[in-house]
Amino acid sequence: xxxxxxxxSREAMAQRFTSPLQALQREHPSxxxxxxxxxxxxxVSQAHSNEEAGRRLAAMVSSLHAVGAxxxxxxxxxxxxxxxxxxxxxxxxxxxxxxxxxSLLLAAIAxxxxxxxxxxxxCRTLSDTLGVLxxxxx
Amino acid sequence: MAEEHKIIFTGxxxxxxxxxIAAVAGKNMVRTEAVNTDTRVAxxxxxxxxxxxxxxxxxxxxxxxxxxxxxRRFAFLWRxxxxxxxxxxxxxxxxxxxxxxxxxxxxENFADLVKTGAVVVGVGRTETHPEPSLDAYYRFLESRQxxxxxxxxxxxxxxxxxxxxxxxxxxxxxxGDEEAHHG
Ligand SMILES: Nc1nc2c(ncn2[C@@H]2O[C@H](COP(=O)(O)OP(=O)(O)OP(=O)(O)O)[C@@H](O)[C@H]2O)c(=O)[nH]1
Ligand SMILES: [Mg+2]
Numbered sequence: 518x519x520x521x522x523x524x525x526s527r528e529a530m531a532q533r534f535t536s537p538l539q540a541l542q543r544e545h546p547s548x549x550x551x552x553x554x555x556x557x558x559x560x561v562s563q564a565h566s567n568e569e570a571g572r573r574l575a576a577m578v579s580s581l582h583a584v585g586a587x588x589x590x591x592x593x594x595x596x597x598x599x600x601x602x603x604x605x606x607x608x609x610x611x612x613x614x615x616x617x618x619x620s621l622l623l624a625a626i627a628x629x630x631x632x633x634x635x636x637x638x639x640c641r642t643l644s645d646t647l648g649v650l651x652x653x654x655x
Numbered sequence: 656m657a658e659e660h661k662i663i664f665t666g667x668x669x670x671x672x673x674x675x676i677a678a679v680a681g682k683n684m685v686r687t688e689a690v691n692t693d694t695r696v697a698x699x700x701x702x703x704x705x706x707x708x709x710x711x712x713x714x715x716x717x718x719x720x721x722x723x724x725x726x727r728r729f730a731f732l733w734r735x736x737x738x739x740x741x742x743x744x745x746x747x748x749x750x751x752x753x754x755x756x757x758x759x760x761x762x763e764n765f766a767d768l769v770k771t772g773a774v775v776v777g778v779g780r781t782e783t784h785p786e787p788s789l790d791a792y793y794r795f796l797e798s799r800q801x802x803x804x805x806x807x808x809x810x811x812x813x814x815x816x817x818x819x820x821x822x823x824x825x826x827x828x829x830x831g832d833e834e835a836h837h838g
Pocket of ligand 2: 672673674701702706722723724725
């Protein structure tokens with residue numbers, strides 16, 4: 518059950534998430550930033566060091582996620598998967614961490630050298646890993 | 656001619672922006688609530704995107720109601736949501752530590768809309784928290800050269816919300832039909 522994640526403190530989750538987030542950046546140097554935040558827009562864990570940028574990103578990620586999910590619901594498109602934004606200088610990818618009832622979100626930003634498919638796969642894999650870590654009880 | 660008018664509900668976290676729009680727009684509203692994890696906010700959920708609801712007016716025009724998030728970290732959305740809006744409802748929770756300061760903060764952040772003058776202020780929880788009084792609100796607004804109507808409201812009551820919208824529409828002179836009969 519998803520409740521396992523609710524009982525973990527934010528600090529405990531942050532510790533669990535740091536290393537997989539850093540691994541994403543290590544394996545894909547085009548990834549500029551990666552973070553896990555709560556669905557109400559607070560940073561849980563991030564791989565980059567700029568705290569203010571991280572806080573701002575978390576608020577935007579929670580808004581985008583909520584608007585995307587509202588749109589999926591309005592259009593009766595089933596279950597929300599992920600949201601992506603493409604810009605001339607880079608891309609953003611936004612996933613709901615599985616098993617957390619939408620309470621945790623993964624956001625990653627890559628520069629324009631990252632290929633879409635590669636980015637999508639890397640984020641999906643990371644998001645699944647985070648889901649396992651978030652719901653693992655011990 | 657069917658027209659659409661965009662109205663913004665903003666104000667303190669927990670003042671009842673989402674509740675107000677639900678009270679008048681009913682089940683078809685769009686919500687973007689997230690579970691609240693901030694212990695300083697005594698509420699199960701909080702708006703992180705925007706609320707959206709519609710009301711049809713007798714002349715066939717439509718009021719599009721947008722509720723903003725109240726929390727400051729979502730201020731980037733305030734500017735986006737304010738675009739194209741004709742009127743503003745600012746809801747203040749009188750049980751918070753500094754309701755007049757809250758009001759000032761939202762008025763500053765929606766300054767462009769405030770300049771147009773179509774703004775009403777709704778003060779909530781006045782039965783349990785009578786201070787600041789409505790007089791204090793009027794004095795506060797006047798000290799800022801603002802002549803805005805202030806109401807004590809319970810946004811859970813549909814009538815209270817409709818009353819504020821009615822006043823706002825009159826200020827916008829959108830309720831033109833009745834006036835046309837004066838002739
Ligand atoms: N007792 C009491 N409760 C009220 C009154 N007005 C609003 N409420 C309650 O206060 C809560 C307001 O919650 P929301 O509508 O989510 O507030 P909001 O302004 O949308 O908050 P954010 O989106 O988080 O900024 C609801 O539970 C209302 O029922 C009032 O006058 N008296
Ligand atoms: Mg709300």
